[in-house]
Amino acid sequence: VYNVSSGTYTYTITCWNGSQSATDTVQAVVQGNTYTYLSVSKLARNISQNSSFLNSVNANQGDMVEFSIDVYTNGSGNAPATYVKDILPGYLDFIEGSVKVDGYTSPDTLLSSGLYLGDLYQGSHKQIKFSAYVMSGLPVGTNVLTNSSRAWASSISEVSDTAEVVVTIQGTNPTATISSQKTVRDTNDLNTPSGIYLEDVNTVPGRVLEFSIVVTGTGGTASTDVMVHDTLPAGLTYIAGSTTVDGSVAGDGIIAGGINIGTLNPGQSKTVKFRSTVRENTYFTSFVTKLINTVTVKGSNNTLAATDTANIWVSKSGRVLGATDIDTGVDMSMLSALLASSFGALGFSGFQVGKKAYWRGKIAQLRKAA
Structure with missing residues (x-):
């Protein structure tokens, strides 16, 4: 059946053979196509400033804002098993227990698995409201916090809408800076306590040195993904497995690509230690050799790297200066x-x-x- 309006139609059929006839009727009910779809409208208002519901509202840190989600059933049919879900952006802190559907308190699943609205009949409407606080810590400048809501039903396509909370922070963004302090000790030197590290140390070939690197976050904000890279001079050999960060064993990458010690907040420090061996006596050609060990530290958001050095004075044993024919045995x-x-x-x-x-x-x- 086509090109026929909706309604009930009666059809009569008559059969006749010239002397007799028979008549019967049949009714046909023609219905139009059923098409149902959802629509959603999302608005926001600043409760702290007593504003109206708008697509975009201004707010300050600490303000309370409220969101409104209106879900409509459109078309000629129903929307079975309808759900609505909200996606809250960062810096907006949901207030638990604030969800209401048509004025009635409802589960907080709105922000997790979705809030079940049931079957929505043709032309029906549900209004969902909830509140949130604007959190502190927003960066300097204009911050647009976009809140999104989605609605869907069984066999009906998903729809969505958004509302914005605009927070403007005046001032200058704090910068992240970092510092490093490099010291060393001779682990075989019985005259120096084990906890004492120096910027300069005297040693002889074959001894084990332990380096200490204290990395400190400075500036007005945290330094992130802080990399520590150490450059060992010729004459020192890294001891595998000796690197620690605050006493916990770390990987051996400190003299290769460096090791990541994570985030350092302003004033927070982490101590990196590792060991190396001074090369054998025959390696050194001078009576006294100065070795300079350098560390470089930089976070992903640091403009400048921090460097520091420790000096190792290696005294070759067995011969003194130019007196090549004198076996001194000097210690x-x-x-x-x-x-x-x-x-x-x-x-x-x-x-x-x-x-x-x-x-x-x-x-x-x-x-x-x-």
């Missing part, structure tokens, strides 16, 4: 005494000494005194 205590007593007398620069006889006498005195 750290003897070396310290030797340097302390000789600097002023010789007035040398860079440990350049010309008289072998002088060294023979000094070494003999030190050995005798020891």
Whole structure:
């Protein structure tokens, strides 16, 4: 049946053979096509400022705002098993127990799995309201917080609408900065307590050094994804598995791509430690070698990196300066005494000494005194 208006139609059928006839009737009910769809309208108002419901409202941090969601059934049919759901943006804090449907308190599932509205009949309408607080901590500038609502029913397509809360923050955004402090200790030095770390340390080949890096968040806001990268100089060998962050074992990437120690709030510190071994005696060609160890620290939102250094003075044992034919066997205590007593007398620069006889006498005195 087509091109026929809706209604009830009666059809009569008559059969006749020339002498007799038979008649019967049939009724046909023609219905129009059934088409049902939903529509949703979303508005907001500032309760703290007693504003009206609008598509976009202004608010301050700490204000209470209210949202209105109107769901309509349109067309010629019903909307079975209708749901509505709200997606609240960041910086809006939902007030539990504030959901109402047509003025009646309803479950808070509106913001999770969705709020069940039941079967909505042709031309019906439901109004849902709920409230939220504008949270603090918004960045400087104009912040548009967009709240979205969705409605759907069984075999009926989903529809949605949005409303905005505009929060303007005056001032200047705080910057995130970071600092680092690099120190070192000789773990084999029994004369220095284990908790004492220095910017400069004297050592000899083969010893184990422990480095300490204190990283501190500074500035007005947190530093995020803070990377710590250490550059070991030639003459030091990293000890695998020795890196810790605040005492917890970390990965071995500190001398490669660096390690991520996470977020540092202003004033918060984390301590990174690791160990290395001083190369063997034959590696060093000078009587005293200065090694500079450098750390670089930078967060993903830091404009500038922070760097610091620690100095390691390695004294080669077995030979003294140019006296290649004198086997001294000098150790750290003897070396310290030797340097302390000789600097002023010789007035040398860079440990350049010309008289072998002088060294023979000094070494003999030190050995005798020891």
